[in-house]
Amino acid sequence: MEQALTIRQIRLWRMAIYFYFGLSGFAMASWVAQTPNIRDSLGVSTAQMGWIIFGLSTGSIIGLLCASRLIACFGGRVIMLVGLGLSSTGLITVGIGSSWFPHVLIVFGGLALFGFGIGICDVSMNVEGTAIEQTVKKPILTSFHAVYSLGTFFGAMIGSVVNNLHVPIIIHLLVIAFTVFILIIYFFRFIPGGSGQVKNEDTSGTTAKESLSVWKEQRTFLLGVIVLGMAFAEGSAGDWLPLVIVDGYDKTAAAGSLMFSLFVATMTxxxxxxxxxxxxxxxxxILRISAISAALGLMIVIFSGNYYAAAVGIVLWGFGSAYGFPIGLSAAGDNPHGVAARVGAVTTVGYMAFLVGPPILGAIAESVGLLRSLIFVLIGVTVAGLLAQAAKPITSDVNKIEENTLEQ
Structure with missing residues (x-):
């Protein structure tokens, strides 16, 4: 983006990124909606299904680790297109492996491809989002994440309708993949090239060095810790909140789903x-208020013992979890030099919290129970709140690689 953009071009760019965020959430929810049917189609146990889903986590982590180098070489818009294109192909592969040629390895491979695509797309979307923030000179990254949540909601609702109508898995996932692919092709033309791209003669070497060096920067490290704590709060609710209500408050599964819906609605x-x-x-x-809100909500859920009080706690928990991830990514994008490496690093930490944190929480819950295991989430958001000062914007006169490293 070496030439100035018109107001209309910026608006179209912003609209396109909204759609990419929404389509990413839409695709993810569409897969999740089919997990019970895919498990039954493959004839595997819930434990075995957990190992199949590990393909998604593996692909996502590999994608996140590769994203900054790919973006530096090709730019954010190309990697977004490739990422959601690969995710669409992964969805189709999952559909084939659970319908026409049922086999766990086909589904595992499809999920790994889907996860890889989502991983590289997620980093590139956030790079584009931070680039738009820098262009319009105001915070807007949170609204992109709101659209992601909205896309997830619509994907889940359509998945519910599809399941009620007993639509075959392959038909549902084919339609979703085709829809996503057509829309990303259409909106690609509105995205200017160059976001996150490093135009050096030795791009690959510089990028590899840069990807490692950002972890030595004190500010980037602290932002990673903030995102880790806040993403852990969001991810633990996504995986365990219904069961927390069922086991901890002796309520029905419907009541647990209702409380999870309340959490998602509050976040959106x-x-x-x-x-x-x-x-x-x-x-x-906002980070400090978020941490206080999440901590207070978690304490109410953990210690109140009252279902209606827990509902209030869940609202506070949801509000507190909404901002940590997008604010951390926005702050990581303050410095335009090496933006892909920093946003990629912070995004990777956030997704590690989403993918690894909840299973660890489940292991802890085996010993102390789900309610008490949330104390570890409480500790995470407390630490994030204490480090909130690290997200203070960098002024234009210090837009260079930070010299303040952890060794100093």
């Missing part, structure tokens, strides 16, 4: 108004 609404709040109060204040 919070992110929808997040840009306004950030513009008014700033990152540091």
């Amino acid at each position: 609404i919070s992110r929808a108004v997040g840009d306004i709040l950030l513009a008014k109060f700033g990152r540091v204040a």
